[in-house]
Amino acid sequence: MKQDNESTQQQKQLEQHFHVLAVDDSLIDRKLLEKLLTVSSYHVTCVESGDKALEYLGLLDGRDNDTTSSSSSSSSSSSSSSSSSSSSSAKPSQQEMQGLKVNLIMTDYCMPGMSGYDLLKRVKGSSWKDVPVVVMSSENVPSRINMCLEGGAEDFLLKPVQLSDLEKLQPHLLKSLSQYPCENINSSNEDDENINKNNSTSCSSSKSNNGVCKRKALVSADPLERRSKLKD
Amino acid sequence: MERNPLQRQVAYMRRSLFDQGYLDEQFVQLEDLQDDANPNFVEEIVTLFYTDSARLIHNIEQALESRPLDFIRLDDYMHQFKGSSSSIGAKKVKNECTQFREHCSARSAEGCVRTFQQVKQEHTILRRKLETYFQLARQAGLAN
Numbered sequence: 459m460k461q462d463n464e465s466t467q468q469q470k471q472l473e474q475h476f477h478v479l480a481v482d483d484s485l486i487d488r489k490l491l492e493k494l495l496t497v498s499s500y501h502v503t504c505v506e507s508g509d510k511a512l513e514y515l516g517l518l519d520g521r522d523n524d525t526t527s528s529s530s531s532s533s534s535s536s537s538s539s540s541s542s543s544s545s546s547s548a549k550p551s552q553q554e555m556q557g558l559k560v561n562l563i564m565t566d567y568c569m570p571g572m573s574g575y576d577l578l579k580r581v582k583g584s585s586w587k588d589v590p591v592v593v594m595s596s597e598n599v600p601s602r603i604n605m606c607l608e609g610g611a612e613d614f615l616l617k618p619v620q621l622s623d624l625e626k627l628q629p630h631l632l633k634s635l636s637q638y639p640c641e642n643i644n645s646s647n648e649d650d651e652n653i654n655k656n657n658s659t660s661c662s663s664s665k666s667n668n669g670v671c672k673r674k675a676l677v678s679a680d681p682l683e684r685r686s687k688l689k690d
Numbered sequence: 691m692e693r694n695p696l697q698r699q700v701a702y703m704r705r706s707l708f709d710q711g712y713l714d715e716q717f718v719q720l721e722d723l724q725d726d727a728n729p730n731f732v733e734e735i736v737t738l739f740y741t742d743s744a745r746l747i748h749n750i751e752q753a754l755e756s757r758p759l760d761f762i763r764l765d766d767y768m769h770q771f772k773g774s775s776s777s778i779g780a781k782k783v784k785n786e787c788t789q790f791r792e793h794c795s796a797r798s799a800e801g802c803v804r805t806f807q808q809v810k811q812e813h814t815i816l817r818r819k820l821e822t823y824f825q826l827a828r829q830a831g832l833a834n
Contacts (some may be wrong), residue, residue, distance in 0.1 A: 485742050486774040489735055493723050567770065596773045618716050618777045621723070 476631075477501045481511045481565040481577060482594075491564065491619060498624050500562075508565070508572025508580075515560065517584050560589055562631060566617075567595035567602065574605055582610040590631060594619055698829035703823050712816055717779030739778050740817055746771045747810065753804060764802060765794040771809070782812040813827045 478500045480491045489505045495502040505511050512518045563581060567574040574593045581591055590612035595602065603614045612631075615623050693701070701725075707713045724731040750767050753760060770785035786809040793801030 471691050484770065484773055484777070485736065486777050490720075490777055491729070493731060494737075497723055497725070547831060596769075596776060617773065618719070621721050 475559075476561045477503070477559050478562045478564060479511060479514065479560045481505045481506075481508060481563065481564065481569070481574070482508060483569045487566065487617065494619060494621060494624055495564075497621065498628075508574070508577040511563070511565070511577055512572075512580060513588055514586070515581070516558075517580060517586070546566060560586065562627075563589055563591045564592065564615075565593055567593050567606070568597075575602075575609060578606060578609050578611055592627065694830065694833055696826065696833050700823070700827050700830045703826060707819060707823065711781050712819060713779045714781040714784075715779065716776065725816055729810065736778055736820055736824075739774055742815065743771060743774060747813070750806060754793075754806060759797075759799050759802065761794045761797050761802075768794065768809075780813075780816055783809065783816055785808070786812050 476499075478495050480488065480495065480502055482488045482491060482504070483506055485506075488506065492502050492504050503514065505514055507624065508520065508594045562637065563577075563586075565574040565577050572580075572680075574595075578591050579595060591610065592613045592615060593611045594615045594617050596617040598616055607615050613627060700807070708717075720732045720735060728734075746767055749770075750764065753767065754763050768787050768790050772784055775784040775787060786805060790802060790805040790809055793805055
């Protein structure tokens with residue numbers, strides 16, 4: 459009972475601090491996604507292209523590769539790169555200094571210019587590499603899905619995206635945030651900074667979920683599974 | 691809760707939009723997203739769709755005038771159109787878009803021109819029906 463209470467509380471806290479970057483060239487789909495995410499209690503920033511997404515993340519001029527590190531605790535994803543290999547530069551990016559936090563990137567696959575896959579690769583090759591990236595597409599193309607998953611996508615969603623799809627993502631994402639040692643989770647985690655510290659260390663281990671992701675995404679890629687009967 | 695006659699009418703109209711295949715389950719998803727904080731969400735997103743698709747229609751019309759036809763470009767426009775239609779649950783419009791894209795794949799100019807008329811037709815029919823529906827729903831809400 460106590461365990462349940464704590465995990466629900468933790469879930470609520472994480473939801474309130476969860477910031478999603480949504481990337482889609484379609485105005486209608488951006489509005490829909492924004493609504494879906496807001497209703498699910500996430501903060502959301504919508505951009506209309508891969509370039510705009512990179513700009514937002516501070517990756518546009520290519521100055522941030524995986525070699526840039528930051529020990530800033532306000533950035534949930536970037537600080538995790540310090541736990542991986544090559545980082546030697548002590549200078550945080552501007553976004554990190556401003557405390558920019560992105561917990562999830564959701565991107566359309568088919569976009570003019572930079573595709574969702576291109577964006578995925580750029581993100582995975584940057585200091586934001588531990589941020590889960592979910593790719594969306596209106597077309598059910600298994601080879602495309604596999605390519606994205608192998609490229610590091612956390613999941614692949616068929617459009618139009620529904621609330622149930624976001625609900626399916628949730629435990630997945632919560633798990634990636636809470637893979638820190640147990641004692642830190644169960645102790646009172648009221649303040650933001652504590653949660654961010656948990657994020658920073660645990661994100662790097664989210665990769666190990668990839669095997670699970672693949673099965674999940676392929677199952678949800680089946681249109682029959684997702685189509686429910688009309689209400690009423 | 692006792693429904694007033696207007697509310698019954700609204701419910702009936704809504705039901706027939708689904709039964710006649712104008713709308714699919716995605717429209718229900720939109721309705722589910724509507725709440726007190728955003729009570730006009732469905733109408734807003736539908737309005738947005740019509741504004742946005744007017745632009746696409748214009749682009750397609752222009753592209754259909756060029757010779758030879760650029761089927762890749764046409765298909766790309768229609769991919770966008772189909773995507774938006776699908777996002778609001780516009781079933782018939784979406785199906786016509788699929789037809790159009792098949793003609794693009796087959797590189798059939800005649801097929802594209804013909805199907806595009808059908809796309810526009812369904813697009814207009816749905817707009818009128820939804821305008822009526824939203825208006826009626828508003829009246830029914832006020833009459834409470």
